[in-house]
Amino acid sequence: MPTKPTIARIWRGRTRRDVADMYEKYVRTEGIPPLERTALGVQLLREDREEETWFTTISYWPDMQAMTAFTKGEPTKVHHLDRDPELLIELPQRVEIHRILVDEQGLR
Template identity: 55%
Template sequence: MQQPRIARIWRGRVLRDRADEYELYNYEAGILPLVERALAVQTFREELGAEVEFTTISYWPDVESMARFTGRDPTDIHHLRRDPEFLVSLPSAVQILQLRSSHGFGLPPFEPG
């Protein structure tokens, strides 16, 4: 199994009354295709008063594998077709982080190197 070395983090906010609907849409249209290609995917939901923020973290062996999935620069935002309908504002960037060590979640530990 390849080790994750890169984490790609996306965040988007929706109004609370549309959060459940968006969560299902995001899972079907965004997460399921991602699960087929990334090493792992995590989704988070945070209640923030009138809004709900969704965070998706996908793990990759390298930036090149992300680029093969997106078909372009993996740092570019790829909005789902209905995102403008749901999201309070369209995110303008994703965060790309180098994973320096990992412990737990059934993955073999690794250290920087």
């Protein structure tokens, strides 16, 4: 039986609209693959607003120990990608760690 996640790690960042497509491609190639190899699951979300675009990455973990091992002992520290200072409007200062209380994925 597959392991169900108990922890969600959520990162949010925003770009200017004119670099949003470039940033999306960059995150897909540089930021998402390490999570796909290690986490139970990962989602990349995008919200285009009038003047900026928000990106949210949610990774799912079996427990705090697994997530802490991936983050090298610092689960709440933001690990910026190399080009984040260039492409993001500001560098996020934190990630959110949430306990998953309900996990029903029966999408219809």
